[in-house]
Amino acid sequence: MASFPQRIGYHQTCVLPAAILSADPVDDQDASSLQADASSDGICYLRVIDSFHDGTYLVRVAARPDLVRSHGYTVVLTEGQLASALPWNCRTKSRPFALHVASQSLLVPAPVGVSPAPEQEAKAILVG
Numbered sequence: 001m002a003s004f005p006q007r008i009g010y011h012q013t014c015v016l017p018a019a020i021l022s023a024d025p026v027d028d029q030d031a032s033s034l035q036a037d038a039s040s041d042g043i044c045y046l047r048v049i050d051s052f053h054d055g056t057y058l059v060r061v062a063a064r065p066d067l068v069r070s071h072g073y074t075v076v077l078t079e080g081q082l083a084s085a086l087p088w089n090c091r092t093k094s095r096p097f098a099l100h101v102a103s104q105s106l107l108v109p110a111p112v113g114v115s116p117a118p119e120q121e122a123k124a125i126l127v128g
Contacts, residue, residue: 004057004082010048013065014085018044020077021061038073039063045088046077055079 008014018039025031038044040063047068050058055078062072065088 003051004048004079004085005051008048008085008087010050012047013068013088014046014048015043015088016046016061016082016085018042020044020081020084021075034061034073034075037063046085047072048077048082049074052076057082 018035019042021033021035021038021044023033023035025033038061044061044063045065045068046059046061048057048059052058056076057079059075059077059082060068060072061075062068
């Protein structure tokens, strides 16, 4: 079974269903959520920055691909959570297309040996 870096690679912008991000409020004083802030139309864009070598990855997520580097959120995702991530083609500017790709990725079975974990939501570890 190929790991995320072997399948897609680091620093490649990908699209992923936003449901993988936490919809819980940040805290008692801040009602916003990672899912609301880092996604749009049910999808989020991400880049895997580094591996912790234990099946988890340091990832930047944002609501738009152009915001991943500069205005994204840093989160930790598992190999299972990244199983439905697909590379985003910057030449395809159509959001409906990206939404279709993201929704279709939910229908694709996870690679052998990877257990998708939709019930595990990403939590922001660094807001910024």
